[in-house]
Amino acid sequence: DSGVTQTPKHLITATGQRVTLRCSPRSGDLSVYWYQQSLDQGLQFLIQYYNGEERAKGNILERFSAQQFPDLHSELNLSSLELGDSALYFCASSVGAGAGRETQYFGPGTRLLVL
Amino acid sequence: GNSVTQMEGPVTLSEEAFLTINCTYTATGYPSLFWYVQYPGEGLQLLLKATKADDKGSNKGFEATYRKETTSFHLEKGSVQVSDSAVYFCALSDRGDDKIIFGKGTRLHILP
Numbered sequence: 502d503s504g505v506t507q508t509p510k511h512l513i514t515a516t517g518q519r520v521t522l523r524c525s526p527r528s529g530d531l532s533v534y535w536y537q538q539s540l541d542q543g544l545q546f547l548i549q550y551y552n553g554e555e556r557a558k559g560n561i562l563e564r565f566s567a568q569q570f571p572d573l574h575s576e577l578n579l580s581s582l583e584l585g586d587s588a589l590y591f592c593a594s595s596v597g598a599g600a601g602r603e604t605q606y607f608g609p610g611t612r613l614l615v616l
Numbered sequence: 617g618n619s620v621t622q623m624e625g626p627v628t629l630s631e632e633a634f635l636t637i638n639c640t641y642t643a644t645g646y647p648s649l650f651w652y653v654q655y656p657g658e659g660l661q662l663l664l665k666a667t668k669a670d671d672k673g674s675n676k677g678f679e680a681t682y683r684k685e686t687t688s689f690h691l692e693k694g695s696v697q698v699s700d701s702a703v704y705f706c707a708l709s710d711r712g713d714d715k716i717i718f719g720k721g722t723r724l725h726i727l728p
Contacts (some may be wrong), residue, residue: 503659509688542707544660544718556717605716607659 505526505608506511507592513614519580522611526594527571532556533568534595534605539588544588551598582615589613622706622719624657628673629696630727637691639706639721647708649673649682649689650716654703663691689716698726 504527514520525532535547546559550569561567569575579586589610595603618648623638641716652660664673669684678693689706706719
């Protein structure tokens with residue numbers, strides 16, 4: 502158990518809908534990272550927050566947004582969902598801000614299926 | 617841009633066999649290199665890392681050496697176990713960059 506929790510574990514929804522994925526980092530970790538894992542694209546970095554502020558952005562679509570709250574939990578919002586958004590979404594956390602220098606601890610993921 | 621290329625799987629070995637999973641990288645700076653492992657139904661776990669040339673990362677019997685001259689970070693284990701069956705990801709992060717770039721992953725099956 503990494504100490505990172507994600508809810509829900511599974512999510513099934515329809516095209517055009519909007520969903521929210523939630524992540525609670527390990528106690529004491531200030532950084533939260535979001536990743537998307539799909540069969541064709543592999544594991545892609547989406548976005549990072551550090552202590553409530555956006556720190557780094559990866560291949561995140563404009564239909565997707567995220568935020569980190571004062572209690573450091575984070576939410577990833579996916580809207581106008583398309584079939585191709587079906588994937589496993591991981592959250593990770595680390596103590597500091599530098600992804601290259603910090604060990605990231607991954608949650609178990611949320612599996613999203615868009616029908 | 618920065619990228620990671622690792623051997624495609626699946627790789628199937630018998631228990632106690634020697635394992636090598638190849639990984640090469642392209643980076644503009646001096647990256648840190650990582651191997652992550654994903655067991656079935658779980659998130660990724662850091663297996664080992666190396667932050668500069670000639671460093672050797674090791675953990676749980678796995679080793680990888682940061683080779684700048686060949687831009688490689690191959691994962692090795694002398695004697696694999698059934699419990700090593702998982703997907704292994706090679707990754708890099710460039711200095712000053714907060715992103716980690718992952719390879720596509722290599723699925724490993726160990727037969728008893």
